[in-house]
Amino acid sequence: MERHVSSIEDVFALMDDLFAEEADRWTAKGAGWWDRFYEDRDRGVPFFRDAPDESLIAWHGAGLLPTGGRALDLGCGPGRNAIWLAQHGFTVDAVDLSPAALVWGRERAEVAGVDVRFVEASIFELGPDFADYDLVYDSGCFHHLPPHRRVSYRWLLERALKPGGAFGLVCFAWDAMGAQTPDADxxxxxxxxxxxxxxxxxxxxxxxxxxxxxxxxxxxxxAESPLFGEDFLWAGLFRRLSSTVPAATS
Known part of the structure; x- marks a missing residue:
């Protein structure tokens, strides 16, 4: 047996392995769970609808989002937000682990007549060209990460989000949805x-x-609305300042 831990990423991979039955939800070990999740498109899952987030539309209408540029959609699923961004002047990279979700997203993009680059990958294994985005958007990816991957997530944002760029987040709200468990548990x-x-x-x-x-x-x-919104979710919009000092990385 080798003593293989020699970097921070080795530590994170070791901690990922503690979640043996769930680690494929955020790592590139396999997308089986998410493929099974997306295979029945007719299930009554609220965000299966081809409807962008109401918060995204509200921020756009209030002039709080960049006016075009490059956008990165993390955990894009079937592409409902990525397609809306492409329709409103963004060049969009949309990333997800699930091939089934990306097939669905490409079909929707073709029907909508827009160009979205759909990428099958873990968000933590994106190459150096995934950088200098005007907008990074995450609707439902962050809350599926274990605590130690919040550090990886910050490193990702530091690489991906350009100074002055916007970061939009939708995630589970306490006392409404998701586990209210101490991190150690x-x-x-x-x-x-x-x-x-x-x-x-x-x-x-x-x-x-x-x-x-x-x-x-x-x-x-x-269900009849052209927008998606659930009150068990937070909607947060942040901006990276040019004076931001990055955290230490691996």
Whole structure:
């Protein structure tokens, strides 16, 4: 047996292995769980609808988003937000682990008549060309990460988000959806219980190196609405300042 841990990434990979039954939800070891999740397109999953986030549309309407440029959609699923961004002047890279989700996204993009670069990958294994984005958007990816991967996530944002760029986040809200479990208990149990819930104070602390533009609960929208919104989710918009000092990396 080799003593193989010699870097921070080795430590993270070792900690990923503690979640043996769930690690394929955020690593490149396999996308089987997400493929099974997306294979039945007719299931009543709210975000299966071809409807962009209401918060994204609200921020755009209020002039809080960049006016075009490059956008990176993390955990894009079937592409509902990526396609909307492409329709509104962005050059979009949309990343997801699931081939089934990306096939669906490409079909939707073709119907919509827009060009989106769909990329099958773990968000933590993106190459150096995934950088200098005007907008990084995450609707539902962050809350599926174990605690140690919040560090990897910050490193990703530091590489991907250009000074002055915007970061939009949608994730589970405490007392509404997701596991309200102390971080250490996730490792004792070896599972994330469907996703991690966050308080507003948690998000402000985790992203305190960015300037907060807005953090609120999403406005609910029913199945007939052209927009997606559920009040068990946070919607947060942040901006990277040019004076931001990056954290230490591996």
């Amino acid at each position: 996730f490792y004792r149990e070896g599972r994330l219980s469907g996703g991690v819930a966050y308080r507003d104070a948690d998000l402000r602390r985790l992203f305190d190196w960015l300037a907060e533009i807005e953090l609120r609960r999403m406005e609910p929208h029913g």
